[in-house]
Amino acid sequence: MVLGLNPGGSADNFKLVDVAAGGSEYIEGYGPTSQNIGRLLQRALGVSSPEGIRTVQGSNVIWRRSPNMQSLGIRVPVAAKETAPHLARLISYIGPRAILFGGKAAYDAFLGAHKARVVTQGETILGPNGSSQAVYFGHSALSLPYLSGNVEAFIVLHPSKGLRDPAVNRLKFHFARLFAA
Secondary structure: OEEEOOOOOOOOOOOOOOHHHOOOHHHHOOHHHHHHHHHHHHHHHOOOOHHHHOOOOEEEOOOOOOOOHHHOOOOHHHHHHHHHHHHHHHHHHHOOOEEEEEOHHHHHHHHHHOOOEEEEEEEEEEEEEOOEEEEEEEEEEEEOOOOOOOEEEEEEOOHHHOOOHHHHHHHHHHHHHHOOO
């Protein structure tokens, strides 16, 4: 499963993907963010065709659409808590072995809103993002009150920033371990 922070764009420049008809945000989705996540998933899972990622479920920690966080109209923790009961039902239904977060902000908002407990803190790879450091890759195991077992969590630099090889390589390693046949 993949979770972003919130659906970007505005009512004038986004594309609805018909998931019920088999559409995928990462294949038919609008914009570079969705397409970058699609390419990251393909590379990390080692599949050559976009069809190989069609079954990966995706959503957001916040379900309010805004082109940026300043125009969200509500504080991030409040918006994440607003969505949490609905997202928790979706996650419970899917029962993912892993959640890939598109950015540390999505991960942090999720932790607070879902009362997630970090069971194991794994590796973190930092790298430059403008004048500051950003998480290029992070790994942890989370306990969620609505799942019977732990779920592995992975953080990658926000997909709008493009793909980073260290993240792809670490995801390949962990996904091979998690999803070995």
